[in-house]
Amino acid sequence: xxxxxxxxxxxxxxxxxxxxxxxxxxxxxxxxxxxxxxxxxxxxxxxxxxxxxxxxxxxxxxxxxxxxxxxxxxxxxxxxxxxxxxxxxxxxxxxxxxxxxxxxxxxxxxxxxxxxxxxxxxxxxxxxxxxxxxxxxxxxxxxxxxxxxxxxxxxxxxxxxxxxxxxxxxxxxxxxxxxxxxxxxxxxxxxxxxxxxxxxxxxxxxxxxxxxxxxxxxxxxxxxxxxxxxxxxxxxxxxxxxxxxxxxxxxxxxxxxxxxxxxxxxxxxxxxxxxxxxxxxxxxxxxxxxxxxxxxxxxxxxxxxxxxxxxxxxxxxxxxxxxxxxxxxxxxxxxxxxxxxxxxxxxxxxxxxxxxxxxxxxxxxxxxxxxxxxxxxxxxxxxxxxxxxxxxxxxxxxxxxxxxxxxxxxxxxxxxxxxxxxxxxxxxxxxxxxxxxxxxxxxxxxxxxxxxx
Numbered sequence: 196x197x198x199x200x201x202x203x204x205x206x207x208x209x210x211x212x213x214x215x216x217x218x219x220x221x222x223x224x225x226x227x228x229x230x231x232x233x234x235x236x237x238x239x240x241x242x243x244x245x246x247x248x249x250x251x252x253x254x255x256x257x258x259x260x261x262x263x264x265x266x267x268x269x270x271x272x273x274x275x276x277x278x279x280x281x282x283x284x285x286x287x288x289x290x291x292x293x294x295x296x297x298x299x300x301x302x303x304x305x306x307x308x309x310x311x312x313x314x315x316x317x318x319x320x321x322x323x324x325x326x327x328x329x330x331x332x333x334x335x336x337x338x339x340x341x342x343x344x345x346x347x348x349x350x351x352x353x354x355x356x357x358x359x360x361x362x363x364x365x366x367x368x369x370x371x372x373x374x375x376x377x378x379x380x381x382x383x384x385x386x387x388x389x390x391x392x393x394x395x396x397x398x399x400x401x402x403x404x405x406x407x408x409x410x411x412x413x414x415x416x417x418x419x420x421x422x423x424x425x426x427x428x429x430x431x432x433x434x435x436x437x438x439x440x441x442x443x444x445x446x447x448x449x450x451x452x453x454x455x456x457x458x459x460x461x462x463x464x465x466x467x468x469x470x471x472x473x474x475x476x477x478x479x480x481x482x483x484x485x486x487x488x489x490x491x492x493x494x495x496x497x498x499x500x501x502x503x504x505x506x507x508x509x510x511x512x513x514x515x516x517x518x519x520x521x522x523x524x525x526x527x528x529x530x531x532x533x534x535x536x537x538x539x540x541x542x543x544x545x546x547x548x549x550x551x552x553x554x555x556x557x558x559x560x561x562x563x564x565x566x567x568x569x570x571x572x573x574x575x576x577x578x579x580x581x582x583x584x585x586x587x588x589x590x591x592x593x594x595x596x597x598x599x600x601x602x603x604x605x606x607x608x609x610x611x612x613x614x615x616x617x618x619x620x621x622x623x624x625x626x627x628x629x630x631x632x633x634x635x636x637x638x639x640x641x642x643x644x645x646x647x648x
Contacts, residue, residue, distance in 0.1 A: 246299025269335020271573025279641035358559035372628035387538025398428035444532035459533035554586030611647035
């Protein structure tokens with residue numbers, strides 16, 4: 196889901212089928228980066244001398260035939276799936292363009308590998324600078340401790356670079372095991388707000404001085420009631436954060452001929468945060484996209500339920516009902532815009548309907564800077580075993596190539612993937628669900644996909 200209106204003509208290709216067509220939000224705070232023509236100096240990061248950095252000009256990505264793309268290997272199973280995917284991506288570029296185009300990869304460091312290089316720093320300033328400098332990167336899964344330790348690197352990445360939109364397309368690939376009778380009905384693109392909600396990290400540990408100060412204020416000044424010793428958190432949701440997320444979702448629906456945009460919220464309970472998200476979403480649609488959208492109420496009141504040509508239906512659903520609807524009637528939903536926590540739950544749940552998070556792609560995006568990512572965890576018990584499914588990272592790469600205006604790469608990978616699955620050549624996770632399957636390691640699955648090209 197490109198955040199620009201497509202790459203400049205120097206790419207020699209039209210914008211991608213999945214990720215084209217976004218006009219940058221003019222109200223977004225800019226992300227500081229290097230001045231045009233400046234050279235960044237790095238301690239451990241090596242930028243290839245043979246490629247060209249992606250630049251932003253006139254609100255669009257400027258991508259040559261020899262772009263430099265960043266990659267973060269990741270923790271746990273990260274090295275296994277990254278090695279496999281780099282082979283597939285390079286083979287697909289070669290197949291699609293016959294040597295006319297080539298990616299020049301720059302390894303960037305986050306997580307455990309970064310800590311080893313940067314004296315225990317899991318997200319060094321050098322990596323932050325390089326992610327901005329290169330504009331487009333992709334990363335494997337990163338370690339996040341549960342209940343203690345350092346804060347989530349994924350959350351930190353989104354906040355430091357203001358990657359405010361988490362975009363998760365979820366669709367079915369023929370032959371992939373699914374618990375649904377009609378998994379082919381699932382074809383949604385989820386836009387999850389990435390910087391606010393409980394993920395803002397405004398929380399105070401029970402028993403801390405900060406907690407006691409806040410608890411005292413809430414009880415004495417605001418009349419709030421809650422149990423003694425409670426951990427406390429704050430859930431900010433703003434019109435600014437909501438509007439830029441909803442704007443991207445609606446623009447995507449317009450550019451891709453999608454039929455509806457659904458706001459998912461829990462506004463019946465949290466009226467001034469999630470309820471406000473819903474209301475601001477409708478206001479944005481009405482003020483900026485009136486010629487392209489109608490509400491669900493208008494659809495029935497003015498058009499007797501018949502959707503006018505060229506109009507997108509804007510509607511909303513309560514979060515808990517939405518989970519049920521995506522199981523029972525998924526074909527009714529197209530583009531989903533939702534707040535941070537809802538989007539986290541929903542994107543993983545919907546992915547389970549079409550094969551699981553192991554093959555679910557995703558991206559975190561600002562106006563132009565984009566970091567594509569494997570959406571699953573590090574699975575440390577399988578680390579260095581050459582065992583797991585690389586699909587999530589692989590298809591995140593498909594999103595990335597569409598974003599830079601190289602859609603032929605994604606089509607090559609997708610066709611080869613479906614051929615490989617049809618032959619029942621799969622990794623262990625699908626092998627245990629597929630009768631007559633040939634189980635192969637991660638590297639073997641990559642080789643099978645390359646052979647299928």
